[in-house]
Amino acid sequence: MHSRTVLAVVALVVVGLLAGVTVVGAQGQYVSGEPELSVFAPDPALIPGETNSLELQVANDGTQRWGPAAQRDQVTTARSVQLEVRDGGTPFAVETERQSIGSLPDGDVRSIPVAVRVPADVEPGTYSLDVRLRYSHVAQSDPGSGVVQERTRRVTRTIDVKVEERPRFQLHGIESDAQIGGAGSVAVEVENTGEEPARDIAVGLESTSPNVGFGEAQRDTARIERLDPGEATIVEYDVAVRDGTAVRNYTLDGTVEFTDPDGIRGIEDGLSVGFSPLDAQGLDIGIQRSTLRVGEVGTIAGTVQNDGPLPVEDVSIAPADGSLLEAQSGPYAVGDLDVDESATFRLRVAVPETADAVPQRIDLATSYRTDGERDRMTTDPVSVQIDEQEFDVALEESTLRVGETGEIVGTINNDGPVAVDGVTVTLGDGEFEPRSRTYAVGSLEPGETADFRFRATVPAGTDATPQRIDVTTTYRTAAGHDRAVTDPIRVPVAERRDAVAVTAVDPTFVAGGDGTLALEVTNQRDVEIRDVRLRLSVEDPLESDFTTTIVPSLAPGETDRVAFDLEVDSDAPPSQYPAVLDVEYLDPDDETQTVRPLTLSVSVTEDPDEPFLAIEILAFIAVMILVVAAFVWLYRR
Structure with missing residues (x-):
C-alpha cells in the first residue's frame, strides 16, 4: 500500500514537471546548451631552421540541450575566447603569446597564426602541440524566472605538426671583389642541409640597399642543377656598388626554389647573406703640362698613381665621352700599376673653335682591370689651361x-x-x-x-x-x-691746317698806280711738296694780267717768294681790298692736294703828288679865262 502511494506521488510530480516544461517551451523562454571548440592545423608542415607561421583553425560545433532553435546562439556561442599554444615536450619554441580571438558563434571557424621557431637540426617526424582554450558561455537561461547560468571553461586540444624529410638550404657569403663606385662579383655558397636531394634549384638574391644592385635591377637569380643532402656549391652574382657608398656589410635577401624527389615544387625563403664591398679603387690623375690652344691640336702630359686597394692591369687613359677635347689618337696605354705605383701619360687632343681661352674642367676616363678578370673604368675631372694665340x-x-x-x-x-x-x-x-x-x-x-x-x-x-x-x-x-x-x-687725328702759308710783302698800292704784289710761300707740312701752283683772283678796283705762278718744290718749312703784277684804278678810294689765292700742290704720293682759298689784304692809298697837279690845273684855267676876256674886250673895241 505504501509503495503504491509513493509511485503515485512520483508520477504526479513528473507529470507536473512535464506540464511545466511544456508550458515554458511553448512560450520560447527557457534554453540550455554549450559550445564545443575544436582546433585544427590545415597545413601542419614545419620547416627546420626558421620561424614558421603555423595557421590554426578554431571551430565551434555547439550543442543545444533544451529550448527552441531560435534561442540556440544564446547558449552555443563561446565568448571571450583565448588561445595559447604550449611547446612543452617538443624541440620547438612557440613565439606567439596567448591570443584573444573574441566571440565564436556556433558553426564559425576562426584562423589564428602562431609563430613557431623550429631548430635547424630537428629530427623529421610528427610532434604534438597542446592548444589551451579558455572561454565563457551561457549554460541555461530562464527569462521567466530571470535566472541565467554562465560558465567559464578551460579545455586543452592537441594538434599534430610534422617536420618532413625535405631539402633544406643555407646560404654563406664566401668573398666579393666588388668595389665602391664600380662593379664586381659576390660568391655565395649554397648548401643543402636537408635529408633529401633537390633539383632545378633557383637561388634568388635581392638587395636591401639602394646603393647595391645587380646591374640595372635589384634582384638576380642563379640556377643549380642538383644538390644532394649535405652537398654545397658556389654561385656568383654580378653586383654594382654606387660611388660614395660606405664601406660596411650589406645584406642580400635570399630565396631558394627547388623540386623535391616527388616532383613537388618547393620554396624556402627568409634566407640572407651579407657582403662588404672593397673601398673604391683610387687612381690619382695629375696634369703636369698642357699646350692646348683654341682651334688647335695640342698635348696633355700628366701622371697617374694607383692609390689602391688593389693592383691594376692594362691601365689606359683617354678623354671621356662627351669631353670638350677630341682625341687625336687612341687611349694612352700606361700598363700595370701596383699599389702606390705611378706612371706618366701623354694625350694628343684637339680643342674646338668654340672653346673659351680659360682654365677648363675636362673629364679623363681611366680604364683598367683588377685581378686580370674584370674591366673597370673611372672618370676623373682635371683642370687644364686652354690658351689662345x-x-x-x-x-x-x-x-x-x-x-x-x-x-x-x-x-x-x-x-x-x-x-x-x-x-x-x-x-x-x-x-x-x-x-x-x-x-x-x-x-x-x-x-x-x-x-x-x-x-x-x-x-x-x-x-x-x-x-x-x-x-x-x-x-x-x-x-x-x-x-x-x-x-x-x-x-689721334690733328686739327686741319693750311699746308701752304702765304704772306704778302708790303701789299700797299697808290690809287691809279701799278706795281708788283710780292708773296712769301712757306711749306707747313712735314714732307716735301712739289708743283705748288698759285692762282690770284682780284676784283675792281684791282687788276692783274698774270694771275698764275708756280713754285717747283718746297721742303718742309721752306719759304720761297713769288710776285704778281697789280694795277689800281685811279679813282679807287683809299681802302683795304681783297686778293684771293687758290693753292694746290703735289704730295709725296703724286696726288694733287688743294689748300683752302687764302685771302690777302691789299692796301690802296692816295697819290701824294695829286694836290700839286690840282693847283696847276687851276692856274691854267685862270690864264685861259684871262685870255678869253682879253680877246672879247679887244673885239668889242
Missing part, C-alpha cells in the same frame, strides 16, 4: 691730320705661346682713306716684335677727334690653320 698691338705714332695724308705707325708683339707664320695686320673702318688696309709682317717668334705702317688721308670734312680703329691680326699656325684676332687701337 695672343698679340699686343700698339700705336707708336700718328701723323693723321684733317685734310692731309699722314701715317699710322705701330708695333705688333707675339705674346705667344707659340711661333706663328704669315702674320698680317689689317686696319678696320675709320674716318680716313688708307692707301692699303693690309700690312704683311711675316713670321714672329714668341716675344718677337715687328713694326707696321699705314698711309692714309683724312677727308677735309672730318672732325679732328681720336678714332677707335680695330686692327685684325691674321696668322697661320704650325698645323697650317689660318686664325685671326682683333685688337682696338686709339688713333
